[in-house]
Each structure stands twice: as structure tokens, then as C-alpha cells.
Amino acid sequence: KAGVTQTPRYLIKTRGQQVTLSCSPISGHRSVSWYQQTPGQGLQFLFEYFSETQRNKGNFPGRFSGRQFSNSRSEMNVSTLELGDSALYLCASSLDPGELFFGEGSRLTVL
Amino acid sequence: AQSVTQPDIHITVSEGASLELRCNYSYGATPYLFWYVQSPGQGLQLLLKYFSGDTLVQGIKGFEAEFKRSQSSFNLRKPSVHWSDAAEYFCAVVGGNYQLIWGAGTKLIIKP
Numbered sequence: 001k002a003g004v005t006q007t008p009r010y011l012i013k014t015r016g017q018q019v020t021l022s023c024s025p026i027s028g029h030r031s032v033s034w035y036q037q038t039p040g041q042g043l044q045f046l047f048e049y050f051s052e053t054q055r056n057k058g059n060f061p062g063r064f065s066g067r068q069f070s071n072s073r074s075e076m077n078v079s080t081l082e083l084g085d086s087a088l089y090l091c092a093s094s095l096d097p098g099e100l101f102f103g104e105g106s107r108l109t110v111l
Numbered sequence: 112a113q114s115v116t117q118p119d120i121h122i123t124v125s126e127g128a129s130l131e132l133r134c135n136y137s138y139g140a141t142p143y144l145f146w147y148v149q150s151p152g153q154g155l156q157l158l159l160k161y162f163s164g165d166t167l168v169q170g171i172k173g174f175e176a177e178f179k180r181s182q183s184s185f186n187l188r189k190p191s192v193h194w195s196d197a198a199e200y201f202c203a204v205v206g207g208n209y210q211l212i213w214g215a216g217t218k219l220i221i222k223p
Contacts, residue, residue, distance in 0.1 A: 042215055056210040090154055098143050098205040102154035
């Protein structure tokens, strides 16, 4: 079974731009979660989608958004990028509550 | 409110020594508990999980954890650590609406 695939793996953007990250979950997994990880703040939950509906949301500004498609693939978007958005963005899919399978992440650098 | 506490930010252990990483949770119902590991530059990987039944659970890479309801703890142990165990370890519990509540993580440093 293929694992969770995140694209792109690395990207560089400038302040004010927007970015879209993609996540393909493990086949059959209906839940997809997104996390932001930085050295200063650690692992922070962004949101979770289940069957195309946002089921849970963390404490991030509205510049961070996401969606899930009918095939369970998910995208997250960050608009009006700030320097502080530089981070590793992790996606995870799951079949059972709490049992997450993570991708390798998308490393975003904002200049 | 549901929460997970990992009191140790860093732990240093000599290679071959035993390891115990502490985790305390706050959750009213029977918890679903997890330990995850993140090696440098990698995503997170599930080490083990507790749903119910035997309170001592075995995981991958020789790790085990013991659920103690009376202490609200789910400590991770390994009898003999290897240099490849150097990583960050996260404890987590499933909270309301199936949301996973995470501890802040413990960074394990292995001394040669």
C-alpha cells in the first residue's frame, strides 16, 4: 500500500504570496489532518477533514485554509504569506481515531 | 480540558542504557493513547497505541508502554537504547470529536 504523499517537498516563496500544498492519503483513509511544525512552536494542529468536511480546527488565522476532495485527497492553502509561516507542514491520514500515518512533509521557506 | 503533559523536554541516555519517557494525560473517559516518534528530518511514525485490555502494550523497535489509570500516565520504555533511537517522541490522546491531543514532545539524545 502506498503511504501518504505530500507535494511539493520543498518550496520557497516570498512574503505576500500564497501557497498550496497537496496531500494524497493512504487508500481507504477518509480522515486527513494537517500540522505545522517549527523549532519555536513545535507541532501545531491546523485542521482535520473527514469525508470532505472540516471536522476539527486548530487556532490559526483565516489565512490558513484547507479542503478535501471526494477521493480524500486534501489541499491546504496559505495566503498572504508571512516570514513566520516558514515551517514544515505535515499531513497525516487515518482510518481509526488517533492512528495517524504521516507524510514526509512539505518544507516551506518564506523570504 | 483534555491535555497531555510530557514533563521532560530533553533526556540524555547512554547507548545501551534503559529508557523511560514520561507522559501524563487529562481525559475523563477511557483514553485512546499513542506514542509517536520523529527522527530528524522525517515525518512522525506511530510507535504503539493503547485502546483497552492489557495495560502493557508492545510497539515497534523494541518499545513498550504501560497504561496506569490511577496515575493518568502512559510512560514509554525501552530496556536498551541504540544510537538510532535518537529522535523526538510525542505522546498523544484522542479527545473529543476524535481530535488528537499532543504532548510537547521529548527529545532523546544518545551518548556514545
